[in-house]
Amino acid sequence: MCKTKTIKSFDIESIRKDFPILKRTVHGNRLVYLDNAATSQKPACVISTINEFYRHHNANVHRGVYQMSEEATARYEEAHRKVAGFINARSYKEIVFTKNATEAINLVAYSWGRANIKSGDVILLTETEHHSNLVPWQLLAEEKGARLEFISVDENGLLDLQNFEKHVDGNLKLVALTHMSNVLGTINPVSSIAEYAHKKGALILVDAAQTVPRCPVDVQEIDCDFMVFSGHKMLAPNGVGALYAKREVLEDMRPFLGGGDMILEVKLRKSKWNELPWKFEAGTPAIAEGIALGTAIDYLKELGMEPINSYESQVVDYAMERMGNIDGIKIYGPPPEQRGSLVSFNLADIHPHDVAAVLDYEGIAIRAGHHCAQPLHDKLGINASARASFYFYNTMEEVDKLVDGLNKVKKVFR
Amino acid sequence: MDDLYREHILEHYRNPRNYGSLNNPDISYTDSNPLCGDEIRIDINLHDNKVEDVRFQGIGCAISKASASMLTEMIEGMCLEEIKGITRDDILDELGITPGPVRLKCALLCLKVLKAGTYGLKGWPGEED
Numbered sequence: 001m002c003k004t005k006t007i008k009s010f011d012i013e014s015i016r017k018d019f020p021i022l023k024r025t026v027h028g029n030r031l032v033y034l035d036n037a038a039t040s041q042k043p044a045c046v047i048s049t050i051n052e053f054y055r056h057h058n059a060n061v062h063r064g065v066y067q068m069s070e071e072a073t074a075r076y077e078e079a080h081r082k083v084a085g086f087i088n089a090r091s092y093k094e095i096v097f098t099k100n101a102t103e104a105i106n107l108v109a110y111s112w113g114r115a116n117i118k119s120g121d122v123i124l125l126t127e128t129e130h131h132s133n134l135v136p137w138q139l140l141a142e143e144k145g146a147r148l149e150f151i152s153v154d155e156n157g158l159l160d161l162q163n164f165e166k167h168v169d170g171n172l173k174l175v176a177l178t179h180m181s182n183v184l185g186t187i188n189p190v191s192s193i194a195e196y197a198h199k200k201g202a203l204i205l206v207d208a209a210q211t212v213p214r215c216p217v218d219v220q221e222i223d224c225d226f227m228v229f230s231g232h233k234m235l236a237p238n239g240v241g242a243l244y245a246k247r248e249v250l251e252d253m254r255p256f257l258g259g260g261d262m263i264l265e266v267k268l269r270k271s272k273w274n275e276l277p278w279k280f281e282a283g284t285p286a287i288a289e290g291i292a293l294g295t296a297i298d299y300l301k302e303l304g305m306e307p308i309n310s311y312e313s314q315v316v317d318y319a320m321e322r323m324g325n326i327d328g329i330k331i332y333g334p335p336p337e338q339r340g341s342l343v344s345f346n347l348a349d350i351h352p353h354d355v356a357a358v359l360d361y362e363g364i365a366i367r368a369g370h371h372c373a374q375p376l377h378d379k380l381g382i383n384a385s386a387r388a389s390f391y392f393y394n395t396m397e398e399v400d401k402l403v404d405g406l407n408k409v410k411k412v413f414r
Numbered sequence: 415m416d417d418l419y420r421e422h423i424l425e426h427y428r429n430p431r432n433y434g435s436l437n438n439p440d441i442s443y444t445d446s447n448p449l450c451g452d453e454i455r456i457d458i459n460l461h462d463n464k465v466e467d468v469r470f471q472g473i474g475c476a477i478s479k480a481s482a483s484m485l486t487e488m489i490e491g492m493c494l495e496e497i498k499g500i501t502r503d504d505i506l507d508e509l510g511i512t513p514g515p516v517r518l519k520c521a522l523l524c525l526k527v528l529k530a531g532t533y534g535l536k537g538w539p540g541e542e543d
């Protein structure tokens with residue numbers, strides 16, 4: 001579903017011109033930005049959307065009858081429709097805008113989890129989760145006396161789907177897992193895991209923070225009950241993310257935050273909740289950012305998710321081939337066919353911080369640390385790793401620069 | 415690139431002074447920088463309240479290791495009162511660098527371990543500056 005074979009030509013130079021920041025230099029060198037799993041750069045049209053909103057359309061949403069308020073409201077609601085269309089949700093009522101994926105997961109833990117998880121219930125996660133899809137469940141499990149179980153990961157970075165069921169005796173209520181590991185790059189078979197969850201009478205939450213930006217994602221095909229992702233990883237500004245949830249699930253859920261806009265009627269001692277999705281959007285939202293997420297989606301759709309995915313496959317294939325040839329490198333995770341566009345690695349016994357610092361002087365931005373996945377690093381038996389993560393505006397030449405940079409790191413620390 | 419990886423830093427990283435551990439040390443303390451995976455342990459033997467022997471061990475980046483190596487050289491023969499007076503600027507002067515806020519934690523980890531071990535201090539005045 002995520003790995004596609006159709007190759008379409010990709011005018012990379014023209015695409016890069018859309019991203020103003022790619023012109024900048026760092027320590028006198030042209031920026032080579034390879035930390036896209038952390039956050040993405042923004043095309044000019046997204047930046048303009050923020051500007052244009054505040055110059056011409058700024059007003060609060062859902063509150064005014066005057067022209068500007070109608071404009072702001074229409075644009076904000078349109079952004080919800082765009083997100084719904086982008087992931088093939090049935091309706092915009094199934095899209096709640098949040099601050100980011102992390103908040104979206106916390107919303108589910110708070111609004112759905114607290115009402116549905118009881119003592120002795122089981123929440124099934126994996127060993128490879130980002131802290132944002134782990135800590136909220138730890139908090140919930142502690143509060144309710146529920147149990148967390150984990151699908152383990154093998155030495156190839158793939159989930160061990162044969163052996164986890166024996167740990168799931170008792171009441172499985174929720175499966176929550178990442179669609180693509182932000183450390184290993186592994187793309188997990190979420191559709192079949194959803195099938196398993198539903199057979200067991202459980203719901204499934206998919207953390208699609210790394211996949212929605214770069215693969216075609218279809219929530220009806222996956223049949224997940226919840227899906228989360230962040231705007232800033234997909235060309236949109238910080239401060240906007242989304243929770244997708246099946247309508248019937250959302251209807252049943254208590255609100256997350258209480259306040260203005262999530263109500264229809266308020267008396268002194270009781271309130272009636274607003275319709276979906278506004279029931280879950282309390283207070284004045286990040287309006288400009290939400291609208292800009294819509295612009296980001298327009299941009300991605302114009303390029304096409306299949307061409308984006310194909311191009312990134314080529315880049316990561318090339319990166320793994322060139323990096324794999326560096327003496328002393330250790331790459332974590334599965335082979336190219338089973339992974340998305342990132343490569344985490346260690347280089348001899350050089351600390352990832354030092355790798356990243358030397359690369360920084362060459363203008364190359366990679367990430368070093370545990371990438372918000374400490375348990376996974378414990379499983380891998382390492383303290384930290386370095387990670388290069390690509391997006392569709394990276395080039396093969398940038399991969400070459402990365403490799404040259406890594407060879408320089410080796411020289412410095414020989 | 416010279417900024418962070420001056421030759422003397424690399425030298426201390428490749429040939430750290432006082433690397434290892436002590437049997438039955440008078441003071442032993444370990445702490446880490448969980449955000450990045452640096453960990454330092456310092457062992458000290460005292461005589462007449464002065465540092466007679468000091469060793470450090472750890473996994474970490476070049477900055478954290480070089481800093482620890484230089485610090486152990488600095489405190490040889492020092493009394494505990496003098497150790498209390500070591501500031502972060504002393505460390506940065508030894509290193510000869512001005513790291514940003516993220517790498518600063520790497521550079522100062524050894525001092526944090528030393529202070530906590532000798533005085534049970536989790537921090538020191540002005541640490542947050």
